[in-house]
Amino acid sequence: MPQNAPVLDVRDLTTIFHTRTGEVHAVNGVSFDLRRGELLGVVGESGSGKSVTMMSLIGLLPTPPAEIRHGTVTFEGRDLLRMDDAGLRRIRGDRIGFVFQDPMTSLNPVFPVGHQIAEPLRKHMRLNRRQARDRAVELLELVGIPDAARRLGDYPHQFSGGMRQRVMIAIALACDPDVLIADEPTTALDVTIQAQILELVKDLREKLGMAIVWITHDLGVIAGIADRVMVMYGGQIVEHAAVREMFARPRHPYTRALLKTVPSVRGRREPRLTVIEGQPPILTAAPDACPFRDRCAYRFDACDRRNPPRFDVGPGHDAACFWDFDADAPRGRVAAHA
Amino acid sequence: MLDAGTGREPLVRVRDLKMHFPIHSGLLRRRTGAVKAVDGVTFDISQGETLGLVGESGCGKSTCGRAILRLYDITGGSVTIAGRDVAHAGPNELRRMRPTMQMVFQDPQASLNPRMTVARIIAEPLDEHTRLSRAEKTARVHDLMDRVGLNRAFANRYPHEFSGGQRQRIGIARALALNPRFIVCDEPIAALDVSIQAQVVNLLEELQDSLGLTYLFISHDLSMVRHIADRVAVMYLGKIAELSPRDDLYADPLHPYTRALLSAVPEPDPEAAAASSRTILTGDVPSPANPPKGCNFCTRCPSVMDICRRIDPDFREVAPGRHVACHLYDTTQDGRPTAAPIPTRQGETP
Numbered sequence: 229m230p231q232n233a234p235v236l237d238v239r240d241l242t243t244i245f246h247t248r249t250g251e252v253h254a255v256n257g258v259s260f261d262l263r264r265g266e267l268l269g270v271v272g273e274s275g276s277g278k279s280v281t282m283m284s285l286i287g288l289l290p291t292p293p294a295e296i297r298h299g300t301v302t303f304e305g306r307d308l309l310r311m312d313d314a315g316l317r318r319i320r321g322d323r324i325g326f327v328f329q330d331p332m333t334s335l336n337p338v339f340p341v342g343h344q345i346a347e348p349l350r351k352h353m354r355l356n357r358r359q360a361r362d363r364a365v366e367l368l369e370l371v372g373i374p375d376a377a378r379r380l381g382d383y384p385h386q387f388s389g390g391m392r393q394r395v396m397i398a399i400a401l402a403c404d405p406d407v408l409i410a411d412e413p414t415t416a417l418d419v420t421i422q423a424q425i426l427e428l429v430k431d432l433r434e435k436l437g438m439a440i441v442w443i444t445h446d447l448g449v450i451a452g453i454a455d456r457v458m459v460m461y462g463g464q465i466v467e468h469a470a471v472r473e474m475f476a477r478p479r480h481p482y483t484r485a486l487l488k489t490v491p492s493v494r495g496r497r498e499p500r501l502t503v504i505e506g507q508p509p510i511l512t513a514a515p516d517a518c519p520f521r522d523r524c525a526y527r528f529d530a531c532d533r534r535n536p537p538r539f540d541v542g543p544g545h546d547a548a549c550f551w552d553f554d555a556d557a558p559r560g561r562v563a564a565h566a
Numbered sequence: 567m568l569d570a571g572t573g574r575e576p577l578v579r580v581r582d583l584k585m586h587f588p589i590h591s592g593l594l595r596r597r598t599g600a601v602k603a604v605d606g607v608t609f610d611i612s613q614g615e616t617l618g619l620v621g622e623s624g625c626g627k628s629t630c631g632r633a634i635l636r637l638y639d640i641t642g643g644s645v646t647i648a649g650r651d652v653a654h655a656g657p658n659e660l661r662r663m664r665p666t667m668q669m670v671f672q673d674p675q676a677s678l679n680p681r682m683t684v685a686r687i688i689a690e691p692l693d694e695h696t697r698l699s700r701a702e703k704t705a706r707v708h709d710l711m712d713r714v715g716l717n718r719a720f721a722n723r724y725p726h727e728f729s730g731g732q733r734q735r736i737g738i739a740r741a742l743a744l745n746p747r748f749i750v751c752d753e754p755i756a757a758l759d760v761s762i763q764a765q766v767v768n769l770l771e772e773l774q775d776s777l778g779l780t781y782l783f784i785s786h787d788l789s790m791v792r793h794i795a796d797r798v799a800v801m802y803l804g805k806i807a808e809l810s811p812r813d814d815l816y817a818d819p820l821h822p823y824t825r826a827l828l829s830a831v832p833e834p835d836p837e838a839a840a841a842s843s844r845t846i847l848t849g850d851v852p853s854p855a856n857p858p859k860g861c862n863f864c865t866r867c868p869s870v871m872d873i874c875r876r877i878d879p880d881f882r883e884v885a886p887g888r889h890v891a892c893h894l895y896d897t898t899q900d901g902r903p904t905a906a907p908i909p910t911r912q913g914e915t916p
Contacts, residue, residue, distance in 0.1 A: 273759040388850045389623075418622035418786065420847045423830035427846055445760055448832030452839040472836045489764045491793040493816060493831045494838070501768055501793060504761035507729050 234261035234302075235406050235439050236285075241299035243277075243284045246292055253511040254280045256463040257298070262407065267433065267440045269454030269471065271447060271486075275508055277463035278443045282409050285309075286324055287316045303407075322352040325400030325438075327393070329412035334396060335384040341368075341395050342380025348402045367398040370435075372428055390421035394428070404436070411443045426453055447490055451475060456544075459483045462509045462519025465538065469545035479547040479554075481524045518550070526551040528558060576610035577648055577780045578634070578748055583607045584642035585626075585633045589855060601855045603629040605804035606643070608881065611748070616774065616781040618795030618812070620788055620827070624851060626804040627784045628672075631750040634782065635667050636660060647748055665695050665744035672753035674733035678725040684711075684736055685721040691743040710739040714769060731762035738769065742777070750782045755790060767794055788831050792816050797887075800824045803862040804854055806881060809889040820890045822869045861893065869894060 243255040255277045262268050272278040283289050285301040285308060301308040304323070308316065320326070328334045336344060345367055346360035355363060361380070368376035371394040384392055393413060400408055410429075414422040430453060433440065444450060450457055450471065457474045459467040459482065467480040478484045488502040506523040518524070521531040530536075530550040538546040539559060552559040585604040588597045603626040611617045621627045633640050636652050645653040647667055655663060671677035678687055688707045692698055698706065708718050714735040725733055734754060741749055751770065755763040767790060773779060785791050791798055792812060799809040800823065808821040819825045829845040847866045852858055858865050864874040873893050881891040 273761060390850060418851075419788070419830040420622060420826060421850070422832075423844060423846050424848075426832070427844075446832065447760075447834040448839075451834050451836045452832045475834070475836050486760060487834065489761055490834055491789040492834065493789045493792055493828055494833060495835075497792060497813075500771075501764040503764045503768055505765075507731070508759075508761075 233264055235264050235304075236262040237300075237302040238281075238285055239300045239302075241281060241284060241301065242297045243280055243289070244295050244297055246295065250512055253514050254463050255284060256511075256515055258460075258463075258465055260458055260465065260468065262439050262441060264406075264439055265433075265437045266455045267442055267453055269450040269457040270441060270443045270460060271445065271450055271457060272460035273445055273508060275511075276460040278460045279411050280463075281460070282411060282441060282443060286320055286326075286409070287311075287313070288320075288326075318352070321348045321400075321405075322403045323406050325403070325405035325408045327396050327400045327408065327410040327413045329415050332384065332389075332392060335392060337384055340381045340383055341387070345380075345395070345399050345402055348399065352403045363402070364398075367402055368395070370401070370432070371395070371398045372424075373398075388421075389417055390424060393417060393421075393425055397425075397428070397432075401432070401436070405438060407439050407441070409441045409443075412445070413442075414449065415444065415446070422449070429453060447475075447487065459486070462515065463511055464515070464519060464535075464548060466520065466549070467545075467547045468538070469542070473542060473545050477542065477545070479541040479545065480520075480549050481526050481551065482520050483547075485523075518548075530558060575613060577613045577615075578611040578782070579646040580607060580609050580634060580643070581645075582643040583630065583633060583640060583645060583653075585629050585638055586641040599855055601853075602804045602857065603854055604633055605854075605857075606881075607801075607804075607806055609799055609806065609809055611780055611782060613747075613780055614774070614778050615797070616783050616795045618791035618798040619782060619784045619801060620786060620791050620798060621801035622786060622827075622851060624854065625801045626854065627801050628752050630801070631669070631752050631782055631784045635669055635750055637669075665691075666746055667748045667750070668741040668744070668746040670734070670737050670741050670749060670751045670754045673757050674730060674737045675725070675757075677737055678733060680725055683722045683724060684716070684728075687725070687736060688739045688743055691740060695744055706743070707739075710742055713742065713773065714739045729762075730758050731765055734758065734766050735769065738766075738773070742773065745777075746779070748780045748782070750784065752784045753786070754783075756785070756787070763790065770794065788828060800827065803851060803857055805862060805891065806889075807863065807891055809881075811887050814885075814888055820884065820888060820895065821863075821892050822867050822894070823863050826866075826868070861891075 239259050241255055241258045245252040245254055258281050270278045284296050296309055299309060342364050345364040349355045349360040349363050364380060365376045368379065373379060373391060373394055387395060414425050417425065442454060454471045457469060457471050458465050459480065461482050467483045478487055485502065485504045489504055491501060504523055509519045515535045517534065518531040518536050521527045536548045536550045538548045541547050550559050583604055584606055586600040586602050589599040589601060590596065591598045607630055609617065619627045619630065632638055634645050640653055644651065650663055652663060685707050688710055689703050692703050692706060707721060711718050711721065716732060716735050725736065755766050758766060771794065774781060783791065783794055795812050797809065797811050798815045800807045800821065802823050807823045815824065819828055826845045826847045833839050845868060849866050852865055860876050861874040861879050864870050867874065871893060879891045879893045881889055883889050884895045
């Protein structure tokens with residue numbers, strides 16, 4: 229994408245949850261930016277902190293139990309973490325749109341979809357009933373729902389899973405946001421329906437030019453749509469690179485293992501699947517060592533002493549690992565990524 | 567017949583299996599129709615083989631697996647496992663057959679009793695079907711825990727104390743308790759994280775090798791099925807669209823639905839993703855309560871012809887071991903194709 233000015237700039241975001249059994253350190257010092265018009269993929273397994281990161285930055289987490297302990301989130305020159313609820317509400321649904329994994333639970337079952345699309349239009353854009361209705365039809369047509377005008381009065385249960393997710397996308401796009409955050413939007417869908425939604429998103433990006441954050445655990449989806457990728461593990465970004473670079477030259481042992489553990493429908497069929505032994509870490513304290521070390525084949529003494537910072541390993545590519553895969557040796561004194 | 571031609575005796579023989587669920591409506595709850603969840607499914611599974619059963623949600627693949635194990639009373643057809651008729655067996659007879667055939671469920675959270683310890687969960691089938699002494703049962707439970715890679719020291723813990731992958735191991739140990747010959751694995755890895763899926767799949771493969779198990783592996787994950795299955799059946803709206811040996815199916819899918827399904831799987835390779843041209847199906851799967859006339863895929867098929875909207879195609883063998891239900895492979899009486907064959911896979915590297 230041409231312009232490199234970030235629309236969203238997140239620095240050192242740290243989110244913890246207070247639970248009966250103590251603190252859970254879900255997000256530990258996450259920093260990234262989102263540039264105008266790009267699609268940033270966020271990959272990680274459950275518990276890696278990918279959803280909590282995104283929910284933290286637009287104030288969607290209930291506090292308590294959540295607590296955002298550090299960090300800044302700069303959007304249009306203002307820090308979202310220091311904004312009051314009214315201010316955040318003005319931004320959510322207007323400047324920043326959201327699409328969640330399960331369209332059934334995020335749509336209100338007792339209102340027709342037309343009403344749910346028109347609501348943000350009337351609240352944020354102050355359209356009258358007629359204008360909001362026309363815009364709602366336009367949006368449903370945009371996301372490829374046939375016979376849009378007639379379906380405005382239908383309720384969510386009258387739509388199939390894929391169609392519901394299209395409705396969710398239409399709501400998220402209603403106010404023409406600068407940023408769209410999509411949290412596993414195709415995970416609950418069948419592959420043929422997922423393929424339809426991915427094509428739709430590619431198409432909408434070209435038409436509307438918004439920046440998108442796409443959270444998923446599916447490396448295949450990321451390969452097809454993302455410009456840049458962040459890999460999260462244990463509440464941290466462990467690797468970040470442009471999409472082709474990430475798949476061609478992964479530089480974190482977790483990314484490398486993850487790429488190998490996924491079988492392919494084309495390509496070579498391995499007789500045995502590569503396994504990442506062990507379990508993801510339980511984040512009861514702030515990390516003082518590498519979160520991946522227990523499952524890592526490259527572990528050495530440095531990994532137990534310190535949590536590795538993100539080292540630059542190539543142009544626009546960083547990895548939080550003390551092992552230098554290019555030299556095949558422990559990393560020397562290299563400038564760490566800020 | 568429908569086995570891979572390996573000369574092995576089929577352990578499981580399914581013929582024209584039908585499972586229809588009635589729809590009741592109106593004031594008097596009269597029967598007004600039926601959801602044809604499984605509507606005429608035929609296949610064999612050889613001893614020691616893994617048959618993958620794939621399809622999208624609602625295609626009837628799980629119902630098919632459950633019907634084979636007689637978790638439902640089937641509407642029609644026959645099921646034979648190890649030479650015995652499962653579909654029409656009486657309750658006592660069926661109970662005696664249960665140890666041979668077991669199931670691993672999708673959601674280990676929901677299929678394990680939260681109030682029972684792991685040891686009791688794994689021992690429950692032993693209580694039901696064997697007369698082992700307490701000491702023998704404990705020994706068997708420990709042995710099973712070793713086999714599935716669970717630490718014996720955790721035998722007295724409860725399911726919630728385990729991670730998703732470990733819980734699935736508990737479910738597998740329970741399925742193995744009675745030395746079954748045939749296991750239906752219903753989406754056993756769908757609820758697990760990517761890095762844990764491979765652990766469970768490798769375990770299932772090891773157990774198959776050491777115990778000579780036969781699997782029906784039900785999944786929507788085409789890449790994992792390619793890894794684990796010997797042959798693959800693709801289901802659509804209650805019927806099998808295609809049944810082929812694994813390598814043939816993935817290299818050269820015959821049925822237009824198989825092609826579309828494979829082409830929809832996102833490739834974890836940005837270069838390939840940019841180069842390949844995808845077949846994107848339009849529309850959604852029709853309701854199994856009201857399937858379209860003719861071929862059930864005709865509403866979404868990119869190669870649809872007139873005949874498809876009128877006549878339901880037969881499921882037949884078109885090449886050794888390769889079965890397909892599609893009019894594109896119809897032949898005239900002298901054996902020539904009636905339709906021009908569709909071009910094989912495009913835009914993909916071999």
